Amino acid sequence: MDAIRFTWMFAIPLLSSPAIYLAGRLGIHNPNQKGRPNLVRILALLAVIATWVPYIAAVRTFLSGERLEFAVESIWLRADAISLLLALMVLSLGTLVVIFSWSYMADEVGEEKFYAMLLAMMGLMIGLGCASDLFNLWVWFEGMAVSSYLLVAFYREQPASLEAGVKYLVQSATGSVLVLMGIALVLANSGSLDLAALHQNGARWASDHRLVSLAAAGLFIIGFGVKAALVPLHTWLPDAHSQAPSGISAMLSGVVIEAGLIAMLRALSAIMHPLDWRIILLSFGALNMVFGNLVALRQTILKRMLAYSSLSHIGYILLGIGVSLFAGGEAAAQGAMFHLFTHMLMKGLAFLAAGALIYALYLQNGSHHALLVSDLAGTAQKYPMVALSLSIAVLGLGGLPPLAGFMSKWQIFVGGFSTQNGWIIALMVFMALNSVLSLGYYAPLVNLMYRKTPSDAILAGKPLPSTITLPLIFLAMAVVVLGLAPGLMDWLTAPAAKALLGLFGN
Amino acid sequence: MGTFHEELVSSSFGFEWLNQQVVAAVKKSAAVLQKTQTGELNWNILGIIIALLAVLVMLFWGV
Numbered sequence: 153m154d155a156i157r158f159t160w161m162f163a164i165p166l167l168s169s170p171a172i173y174l175a176g177r178l179g180i181h182n183p184n185q186k187g188r189p190n191l192v193r194i195l196a197l198l199a200v201i202a203t204w205v206p207y208i209a210a211v212r213t214f215l216s217g218e219r220l221e222f223a224v225e226s227i228w229l230r231a232d233a234i235s236l237l238l239a240l241m242v243l244s245l246g247t248l249v250v251i252f253s254w255s256y257m258a259d260e261v262g263e264e265k266f267y268a269m270l271l272a273m274m275g276l277m278i279g280l281g282c283a284s285d286l287f288n289l290w291v292w293f294e295g296m297a298v299s300s301y302l303l304v305a306f307y308r309e310q311p312a313s314l315e316a317g318v319k320y321l322v323q324s325a326t327g328s329v330l331v332l333m334g335i336a337l338v339l340a341n342s343g344s345l346d347l348a349a350l351h352q353n354g355a356r357w358a359s360d361h362r363l364v365s366l367a368a369a370g371l372f373i374i375g376f377g378v379k380a381a382l383v384p385l386h387t388w389l390p391d392a393h394s395q396a397p398s399g400i401s402a403m404l405s406g407v408v409i410e411a412g413l414i415a416m417l418r419a420l421s422a423i424m425h426p427l428d429w430r431i432i433l434l435s436f437g438a439l440n441m442v443f444g445n446l447v448a449l450r451q452t453i454l455k456r457m458l459a460y461s462s463l464s465h466i467g468y469i470l471l472g473i474g475v476s477l478f479a480g481g482e483a484a485a486q487g488a489m490f491h492l493f494t495h496m497l498m499k500g501l502a503f504l505a506a507g508a509l510i511y512a513l514y515l516q517n518g519s520h521h522a523l524l525v526s527d528l529a530g531t532a533q534k535y536p537m538v539a540l541s542l543s544i545a546v547l548g549l550g551g552l553p554p555l556a557g558f559m560s561k562w563q564i565f566v567g568g569f570s571t572q573n574g575w576i577i578a579l580m581v582f583m584a585l586n587s588v589l590s591l592g593y594y595a596p597l598v599n600l601m602y603r604k605t606p607s608d609a610i611l612a613g614k615p616l617p618s619t620i621t622l623p624l625i626f627l628a629m630a631v632v633v634l635g636l637a638p639g640l641m642d643w644l645t646a647p648a649a650k651a652l653l654g655l656f657g658n
Numbered sequence: 659m660g661t662f663h664e665e666l667v668s669s670s671f672g673f674e675w676l677n678q679q680v681v682a683a684v685k686k687s688a689a690v691l692q693k694t695q696t697g698e699l700n701w702n703i704l705g706i707i708i709a710l711l712a713v714l715v716m717l718f719w720g721v
Contacts, residue, residue: 319699326706366717374710384709387695387702432716446688447695589684 158213158220158231160206161239162282165246165275168199169268176264193254196267200247200274207239215643221284228284228346233647235281237489238407238414240644241496245406246274248623249399252504255617256511257397266306266397273299273403277411286335286345286422290328293415297324297379300408303400304392310520316391323388327378331419334371337364338422350422351655358423369429372419373436379412382436382470383443386463393459394522398507401455405462405503406496413466413492417473421655434474438579440467441586449593453522454506457593458499461549464590465495471583472564475576476649477656484567486649490641491560494548494634498557501627502545508538508620509613516614528597530606534613539601541624546594548631551587556634561587563638 176192210220210231220231231239249270257263273296280292301324305317339345341361342353350357358365378385389409393401420429444463451457472488475481506523512535514521532539548555561583568580634640669675 319697319702322699323702323706326703330710363718367714370710370714370717373713374706377709378706382709384694384705387697387705390695391697429717432713435716443691446684446691449684449688450692592684 156222157206158210158282159222159229161203161210161231162275162279164203164206165199165271165278168195168202169272169275172196172199172271173264173268176268179264192264192267193250193258196250196271197254199271200243200250203243203274204247207236207243210239211236227288229279229282229288230284231282233644233651234414234418234489235278237493237644237648238281238411239278241407241410241493242274242277245403245496245500246270248500248504248626249403251619252402252507252623253397253399254619256399256507256515256620259515260306260397262306266303269299269302270400270403273303273408277407280411280415283418284347286338286347286350286419289347289415289418290331290335293331293376293379293412294328296408296411297328300400300404304396304404306397306400307395307520310395312391313395316388316395320388320392323378323385327375327385329375330371331375334368334375334419337368337371341365345422347418347422347655351657365423369420369423372416372423373429373432376412376416376419377436379409380416381409381412381440381463381466383439383463386440389462390456390459393462393503394453394455398455398503398510401458401507402500402503405459406500409462409466410469410492410496413469417652418655430474430477433470434478434579437467437470437474438582440464440470441583442467445586445589445593448590451593452525454525454528454597455503455523457525458502458506461590461593462495462499464586465491465499465549467586468561468564468583469495471579472567473652475564475568475571475579476653479571479573479576481567481570482646482649482653483570484564485652486642486645487560487563487565487567489645489648489652490563490638491557493641493645494556494560494631497627497630497634498545498548498555501541501624501631502549504620504623504627505538505542505545508541508616508624509535511620512538512613512616513609517612524609525597525600527607527609528600530603530610531601533604533606534610535616537621537624538616541628543598543601544628544631546597548635550591550594552591554632554635556631556638559635559638 172192172195175195179191213220214236222229257266276292276296276299280296283289283292301317301321304320305314307313341364342350342357344350381389393404441464444460448457448460451460469488469491472484476485510523548557551558551561565580568576
């Protein structure tokens with residue numbers, strides 16, 4: 153395969169985005185073309201299916217050892233194992249979200265904008281994974297952010313949705329400015345923004361300009377940390393996750409914050425100063441775990457609870473990466489890469505299951521009411537598939553064997569213990585305790601759903617279409633299968649961990 | 659002696675007390691942390707600025 157063809161991975165979604173919007177607008181404004189907006193859904197589905205073709209070809213090329221890179225003038229795009237992992241996450245969840253939204257968004261005004269922005273966001277995230285210089289990394293990152301602002305504030309007639317969108321925009325913009333300042337510092341002092349070039353002479357320029365490199369590292373950690381939802385930079389996340397359409401909540405939690413984390417790690421790799429910020433990553437990991445779990449315990453709205461639990465999962469991932477950077481060894485980093493993927497599956501499933509209930513209980517009754525935890529009582533009586541899916545998702549997130557979440561946390565755990573470093577082992581024990589703590593809010597959800605007496609909301613619920621239950625079945629099966637056979641992802645998580653550690657010269 | 663044993667067993671050898679203390683501490687911590695989540699944009703931005711300053715201080719101190 154011609155290595156350049158991998159660029160279709162992001163070109164197809166990006167090119168189809170305006171086409172979907174135009175198709176939708178033309179259909180809507182033509183009164184003689186009733187039913188034309190369905191074209192929007194068909195085009196969106198075709199676009200995501202078509203994107204799998206260059207992705208699979210790129211994976212084959214990657215596995216054959218050929219390099220995946222493309223240049224326009226001096227701008228390089230390179231796909232490594234991390235790029236392919238991110239693209240797989242985006243495509244897997246994106247495809248299921250498009251199917252899920254088929255019915256979920258059918259009655260919404262501006263359906264074409266939803267699909268156009270969703271496809272654009274997917275393309276921009278895949279592109280972000282391939283950026284190989286700091287400025288273009290920022291451009292892809294900003295593009296992804298702009299498309300996600302519009303999706304968070306999609307229900308523009310809902311004040312809470314607009315408020316969430318504005319908060320997200322202002323806080324993300326603050327982070328972006330900090331990143332840009334960091335990039336300016338690197339450029340002014342090193343004369344280059346190319347990550348590979350910075351790598352080669354990174355240690356030298358960082359020691360020549362110690363204060364500047366430390367300041368740039370701080371700006372990158374905080375700037376990208378806003379999107380990656382590091383505590384206390386996460387405050388946009390509970391509102392955005394709970395107010396966005398459920399498919400977008402799944403994307404935000406399953407891939408957008410992970411993309412922010414990957415962008416942060418790529419940018420930090422340009423600053424090769426010894427240690428320093430590696431301990432900061434571990435500190436943020438520990439803070440995220442405990443803060444996310446404790447605050448999630450207090451939530452009465454399901455999507456807000458899931459949003460806070462995402463903070464703790466970012467903590468587990470940071471811990472895995474931090475352990476490998478701190479003490480060497482690939483095991484914990486591979487566990488972190490695997491947890492990136494399993495978290496996408498489990499949190500995507502949890503948000504889509506929550507969305508299925510919102511659709512059945514509220515949207516079909518013409519209401520945008522939030523789904524309360526108490527609404528879940530007796531869900532299994534009327535919606536057994538949704539109850540089972542949500543149970544698998546939350547028990548997996550809580551780290552119960554034999555589900556995928558247990559396996560990925562276990563890999564991080566084993567990686568941490570194998571370092572035989574007292575501090576790292578203490579952090580691993582802290583992580584295990586946090587995982588147990590998370591069952592304090594996950595387990596009651598399962599208990600509620602399998603009660604015999606349904607809540608009033610469940611009793612008044614409408615039936616669910618197959619386009620909504622199908623993605624739930626697929627994701628639930630993936631969580632179980634990867635739990636039973638975690639080695640299925642080794643082909644990608646192992647090289648991704650190697651590539652990540654390679655970025656930092658380990 | 660029998661009474662002492664009964665008390666010891668009925669209190670689960672002190673583990674019940676320990677469990678209650680841990681649960682109470684977790685609930686109290688959660689309540690305190692929940693108060694920090696005001697949802698107000700001004701406080702959120704202040705959080706970002708404070709975090710930036712904290713990270714810069716940690717980096718310059720060579721943590």
